[in-house]
């Protein structure tokens with residue numbers, strides 16, 4: 392199994408390189424050169440597997456010779472042992488009258504779906520680094536990586552919990568001082584492991600992101616510190632997420648559903664979560680439809696309607712009650728666009744010889760257009776093809792609150808949705824009639840739940856209590872959150888300056904390397 396960049400200038404890369412490098416050097420995203428096939432008996436052989444067993448089988452299909460089946464098994468088992476349920480991603484009924492379910496992806500250490508991928512990525516980093524170092528002569532310097540990321544909340548805490556205490560890894564997470572919710576700030580800064588460095592910047596989230604981009608743009612700095620990326624462009628994150636689509640399918644099978652063909656509704660921002668569903672479908676999982684649910688930052692929904700991928704640049708990013716989906720463009724969409732281009736935009740004269748390179752050339756052109764004009768458009772044929780896999784809709788802020796309130800007040804079936812999950816549930820209900828037509832009234836709709844409601848308690852309490860209820864903050868807290876705000880914290884404060892941050896990284900990473 393080898394990997395190529397969507398931009399076409401890097402190919403034949405091993406899984407290990409792709410994981411450690413993150414973004415390809417040509418600016419593209421790594422995708423498998425060929426999709427693996429499932430074992431012919433997967434539907435029976437995998438039906439009773441536990442989540443870690445299933446993850447082992449699926450991930451093993453994509454790692455080539457870089458990891459043995461046994462090594463994958465050990466990494467996966469360790470990664471999911473931190474979840475608070477052995478099911479890892481349990482599925483619960485939301486509305487039995489319409490066969491609608493919630494797939495709870497928030498049972499990891501930070502209570503957001505990003506844990507499913509980042510717990511695994513942290514262990515992978517550690518494994519690959521240890522193996523590289525074991526092969527070195529004793530007088531060679533150890534191979535280390537320095538992870539630098541910016542966060543407005545969710546990614547930062549999941550990355551910190553994925554990488555805390557990992558050998559040969561230093562982590563620097565930049566957040567805007569005073570602009571992250573108190574729970575999220577406490578989640579990050581109460582992690583006291585020596586290799587974890589929270590930095591609060593006097594500035595905005597965009598300032599933090601700018602600093603990270605500038606650091607990655609300094610070739611000497613990038614090389615000297617082996618900067619590593621943990622955002623969702625990293626292929627290992629997509630890969631780890633494929634498992635729960637299969638797990639949900641088998642959960643239906645174990646409940647007695649014959650040949651399910653579920654519809655998955657996914658609250659989407661950077662398109663990483665739902666892209667894993669597309670890969671699951673591409674390698675053979677029966678899927679009725681993948682439904683993209685966006686908040687008011689709706690570039691993906693507008694694309695599915697018009698075929699035009701267009702930044703909403705006059706207004707910028709809209710701050711919504713579902714902040715982990717507040718994006719201008721979706722970074723992982725490029726991976727899907729590559730397949731769309733290869734199968735629909737490459738002229739037939741070329742398609743026999745090198746459709747892959749032709750697809751990459753088209754991607755490069757589209758991305759150049761996006762940068763220059765803020766938009767590009769695909770052909771009608773490509774748009775039709777995109778709609779074969781994906782449907783979409785958007786949910787306003789008002790509808791997000793209303794959906795939370797409605798399901799909380801739903802008597803015996805009361806369920807407390809977080810605002811991201813509520814966006815998906817709203818869209819599932821809005822498209823109900825179309826979804827039903829897919830399977831003559833017998834379709835199973837699985838709404839992916841991406842966060843525990845306590846993580847976004849402000850929006851949740853507002854939604855519920857503005858409608859006459861009296862839910863209080865303490866009562867929705869999962870046990871690890873209780874007392875979190877009072878715990879000892881460690882955080883470096885820094886002015887909004889790339890040089891000042893660079894100095895912190897140089898000093899702290901040097902200290903980490905001598906102490907580990």
Ligand SMILES: *Cc1c(COP(=O)(O)O)cnc(C)c1O
Nearest residue numbers: 659660661662663664715841842
């Ligand atoms: C990251 C995140 C999302 C969006 O997922 P993408 O992979 O970026 O589409 C949705 N909800 C929550 C809670 C998240 O943290």
